[in-house]
Amino acid sequence: MALNRPRVGVFGGAFDPPHNAHVALVQAALAQLGLAELRIFPTGDAWHKERALSAGEHRLAMAQLAFEGLPGAVVDARELRRAGPTYTLDTLRELQQERPEAERVLIMGADQAASLPRWHGWREILGLAVVAVAHRPGATGAGPFDPQALPRLPPGARFETLALAPMDTSATEIRRRAAQAQDLFQLVPPAVARYIDQHNLYRST
C-alpha cells in the first residue's frame, strides 16, 4: 500500500562546500516530507559541471560536519566510491534494491529541477522517485517551479513542493569569498568554515 510505505529522502550535491541553504533545505525536508531517513550523497564525478570539484575526501568531511548533527540525516559516500560519471539513476536503483518497500523522495532546488531533462535517464528517475522541489531565487524566473513546463514529462511523474524561505547562498559565492580571505561564518556552518580554513581550501577560484 503506497500510503504506508516508509519514505527515504535522497539529497545529492557537489557540496563544494556545503552551505547554510543546504542545511536549511535538509531541515525543511526532515520537517515536511515525513521521511524515515534522509540520505545525503556528495557527488563523485560531476559530469554535468564544467569546473573540477575539490577532492572527494574534503567534500565528504565537510558534508559530515554540516549535516550529521541533524537527526534522521545520514551522509552516504557511495557516489564518491563509484567509478565513472555520477548518475543519480544508479543511486536510485541501488536504493530500490536495498529497500524495495520504501518510497524514494528526490530532493533538489528549483535550478536542478528545471534542468532535469538533461539528467541521465531522467524519465526513468521519475519512475523511481517522487521529486520534492525547493524554491531557489533566480532559478525559474519570477514564478515557482512548474513541472508541467518540462518537455515530455512521463505520465505518473510526481512532484512535491518543499517550502523554503528564499536564500541566495551559493557555493560559487562562498569559494569566491574564501579566495579573497573574506569571512564565511554567515554562510556556512561554523565547523565547515573552520575546516575550509584549516585545509586552505578555495584559496584561488
Ligand SMILES: Nc1ncnc2c1ncn2[C@@H]1O[C@H](COP(=O)(O)OP(=O)(O)OP(=O)(O)O)[C@@H](O)[C@H]1O
Ligand atoms: N540557495 C539555495 N536554495 C535552494 N536550493 C539550493 C540552494 N543552494 C543549493 N541548492 C540545492 O542544493 C543541491 C546541491 O547544490 P550544490 O552542491 O551544487 O550547491 P550550489 O550552491 O548550487 O553550488 P555551485 O554554486 O558550486 O554550483 C541542488 O539541488 C541545489 O539546487
Ligand SMILES: O=C(O)c1ccc[n+]([C@@H]2O[C@H](COP(=O)([O-])O)[C@@H](O)[C@H]2O)c1
Ligand atoms: O544523474 C545525472 O545525470 C545528474 C545530472 C545533474 C545533477 N545530478 C545530481 O543532482 C545533484 C545536484 O547537482 P548540483 O550540480 O546542484 O550539485 C547531485 O547529486 C548531482 O549528482 C545528477
